[in-house]
């Protein structure tokens with residue numbers, strides 16, 4: 001699968017996708033038929049077995065959604081997600097240049113990195129693709145995203161995004177606000193908003209695309225207006241809002 005999302009982002013275009021943290025190939029298909037361009041399968045907080053992950057990726061491919069896996073910060077998770085067929089790896093809590101370098105090492109094959117190769121896996125079409133063409137295509141195709149979500153990562157932003165191979169920085173507003181000490185107010189706190197808008201400017205100056213989450217259509221619109229290249233809509237928030245709305249509006253009419 002060609003990674004159209006990576007190509008668009010590197011061309012300066014904007015993409016809207018979905019962020020899903022539970023197992024449902026059916027919802028993945030619905031997301032594809034609804035016009036989303038990518039899916040982030042959240043294996044940091046979600047409950048997925050490797051087989052679940054593979055079936056979610058398979059469903060995404062069937063509806064032309066670029067499958068990206070948010071792994072937990074454990075290098076072996078990166079290999080597993082790539083061998084299931086992930087076309088993007090999103091890594092939380094990347095705080096230093098060294099951590100960003102380790103991410104790139106785990107995603108890319110030698111000589112750039114240290115990803116282990118096997119041509120019997122899904123991404124290599126069980127051996128149909130092999131050798132240098134497959135290895136080079138994977139290195140080229142996989143989108144590498146690091147999450148910026150702590151004050152340490154904010155301080156180190158420029159050195160993190162300058163690591164060769166890092167394609168995009170993704171702001172995690174929830175964790176950032178908690179790490180900044182704003183457990184009550186969350187990401188709405190003016191100090192958090194100030195840091196986020198400074199990050200936007202710092203990213204713009206260095207020509208690095210930014211991604212983040214949105215919980216509603218208003219959020220998507222705002223992010224796109226603010227220049228966010230990669231907007232990941234949280235499916236759970238949209239569903240919970242829709243469910244609540246249906247019940248509340250339904251009750252009002254009786």
Ligand code: 3PY
Nearest residue numbers: 172173174175176213
């Ligand atoms: C955050 O907001 O902290 C995230 O990680 C986005 O999912």
